[in-house]
Amino acid sequence: MTFSIVARSADGRLHGVAVASKFLAAGALVPAAEAEVGAVATQAHVNLAYRSQGLALLRTGVAPADVVAGLTAADPGRDERQLGVVGSTGDGATWTGSFCHPWAGGQAGDGWAAQGNILVGPQVIDAMRDAWLDGSELPFPQRLLTALRAGDRAGGDRRGRQSAGLLVVRRRGGYAGTGDELVDLRVDDHPDPVTELGRLLDTHTMLFGKPDPATLYDLTGPLADEVAALLAAAGHPVGVAGLDGALASWAGVENLEERIVAGRLDPIVLEHLRRTAPPGRTGD
Template sequence: MKKIALLITILSIQNLVAQLYIKSEPFVHTYSIVARDSVTGEMGVAVQSHWFSVGSIVTYGEAGVGVVATQSLVNQSYGPKGLALMKQGLSPQAALDLLLKKDEGEMYRQVAFLNSKGEVATHTGDLCIAEAGHRQGKNFSVQANMMLKNTVWDAMANAFENTTGSLSTRMVAALKAAEGEKGDIRGKQSAAILIVKGEATGNSWEDIVMDLRVEDHKYPLYELERLVKVHEAYDYMNKGDLAMEHGDSAEAERMYLKAQNLIDYKIEMKYWYAINLLNNKEYDRGRTILRSIFRTNRNWKTLTSRLVKSKLLNIPDEELQKVMRL
């Protein structure tokens, strides 16, 4: 009888602990990847989940330090505390071990740390809802819990290792591989990607390479993939703007054309490319593009006249008048 009473007591305590953590912390069952680009040194974390605004809960990163993914029954303190410990010089494993030791709910946690050296540490608690697991590789770790199948993390790892291209491309490929294995047993709702530089610049606003979130969407991963492409295009646009500012119209044209080739449906891409053509004295080509833009929205014509005063459009008056008559 004493043994039965003791067993009932233990089970009651375990159930109470489970209820405590479930009630007090986000229930983010998901799949994610932390990874480093061995060429650029950039570090990233990407995630998808059947949970609203997963990026605001799971993803953390700091240039020159590392990235963190904290999920399952989320203890968000692993993000800032993990980064702080790695910044002090602790390895990902030492930092993770220290935090796990102080966490009474560690059996419900799934956490991954990666530092600027590409070292990783991962923890999947014993009470994470099946199917749950992780796999580490060179410069990356993939992890998942509450999946329909236990093939998710291997599929993610294989996709990351066998995909070429930028870090964002490879991480998105890993997420798509997870979804290809049916992913989260509940479905999907939000996704996010955060990439930081391998070395800090000293200016925090320059240290984030990419920070994109899909908060609530029927197909969050595919929307995230689209936003990654748009982000890349606008990065070229920004470089084109900078080249124009420095008076390098040839470089500006090259950057604007790259942006346009990525997403040619954005009017603004075509517009600045046309303005740069005018600055390069390719008046006929520039006017041809502007004519179609002005027909779509006359506000672009109003903007064009204002560029002269800002010295972003430098063409003779006679050419400007031809543009204004379009």
């Protein structure tokens, strides 16, 4: 009912799972990941215990292939299960039980494993593999999504489309550094869930991505004057808090606080401010 990829970044700091299925809210069931430990995908006849048990084994240093062997050996329903595991080092591992609905299978390599069942054919996994291997220059969440999109375009679940999910963890990579969930997005019921997941990831990146120091503008001179006028038009005039304070106040309302840098300006923030400030009230 599902196709997924579990993977690790080249530096070992990020782990994640991308999944799509003709099944309601697959992202709520299939993926699990722990920062600097590994990631697990449980599918077909899902065994939710695989998630916590698999991560616990990875945490103690058990290799992914041995995690798969241990989980399936202890499970009388293993022939109806599918499982993908990746750890902090080495190859990923995948399992497809003999009773999984065809087409079903998987592939694995250094730092990744892709698997699926009730697929149009093996080309789905081939496409995911190729997209993952060819995407090494992409940011890790986008690389996972690109592999998932490749599987979807190759035919995906032969019953159709319904849901998709993306989970990426990095130590202190979550909101304001207070957690490890860098990305945790789900499309639970949608006619084109992988495309919708891509839209959500783009929005997530805009709102919560960290500013690139190389692209920041100095918030001085004519740019500072423009920003002050735009902020005033948006209801955040520069007052005793100064330009930085007014900008931070506006950014908090717009959910862009993660992109604010004192005395400087992220081009993404400037673009959003220009696009959303009420027209004709910028003080020009």
